Amino acid sequence: MFKLLLLCLALLPAFAGAQEDSDWIEYRDAYRQMIWFEKYGKPKQFLQNHFRIRPRDKSVPTDGLRLTLNGKATHVALPLDALGRAVFPFSKAAYDDNAELAVNRKAGQLKSGAWVSIVTRPDGVYAAADLRTACDQLLAYLRYSGEAAGKSCAGVQFSYPKNDVSQVQFHAAGGAVTMLAPKEGPAFSGDAVTTFRVFVYRFAALPETGQVVTSSTPLAIAALLE
Known part of the structure; x- marks a missing residue:
């Protein structure tokens, strides 16, 4: 299986719930994780960085999951996509205010x-x-960031909702078309939820030149590192 390891996984903060029905993360801790990508100076035009919330095991419900930024003068809802990713708000005011990122779990x-x-x-x-x-x-x-030692790029994976009917094809430069076969699995390596419809494009299995054509926008594209 592919392995997508992200910045500062070893430094992810343990959630410390101050309330029985909610959890929170210090904004400053999240800021320090997120700023690494912003300051990274090598090519990254094909990459994106989100702040992500994900369940520790598949028994944790994600329906209705909400993330908010709360401070003395701040209360902002941060929309989450289907994979629990949010656009991180870089805010000096929130940093100075020692705000919190609250999750309703x-x-x-x-x-x-x-x-x-x-x-x-x-x-x-x-x-x-x-x-x-x-x-x-x-x-x-x-x-x-200190991860993926000894790994190399084997391909990429396109992920869709479980009941999505989208197709993914490889169009070779010579005109041949290969349908990529869907399977059930996690959108990213290590995820507890493994019920997404995924298409794996292995570089070695298909010609070097060509195009991957998707019939609709995937939820995510992950790197296959082995």
Whole structure:
């Protein structure tokens, strides 16, 4: 299976719930995790960085999951996508205020932290060369952050909701079309939820030149590192 390791996994804060029905993370801790990607100076045009909330095991419900930024003068809802990712608000005011990121779940049920993945394209067309470069960029970033030692890029994975009917094809430069076979699995390595519809594009299994064409925008594209 692929392995997507993200910045500061070893430093992810343990959730400390001050209330019985909620959990929270210090904004300053999250800020320090997220700023690494912003300051990273090597090529990263194919990468994106989110703050992500994910369940520790599959018994934790994600329906209705909410993330809010709370401070003395701040109360902002941070929308989460289907994979628990939010656009992180870099705010000097929140930092100075020692604000908190609150989650409407009991303490210990969730993990949080920076989460780097490959950018999706609205037109659904990905040059094979770009996907290889994207995987290399992600691998280089993980090595910069002290992860993925000894790993190499084997491919990428496209993830969709379980009942989605989208298709993913490889169009070779010579015109041949190969349908990628879907399977059930996690959107990212190590996730507790393993019921997504995923398509794995292995670089070695198909020609070097061509395009991956998706019939709709995937929830995420993850790097396959082995």
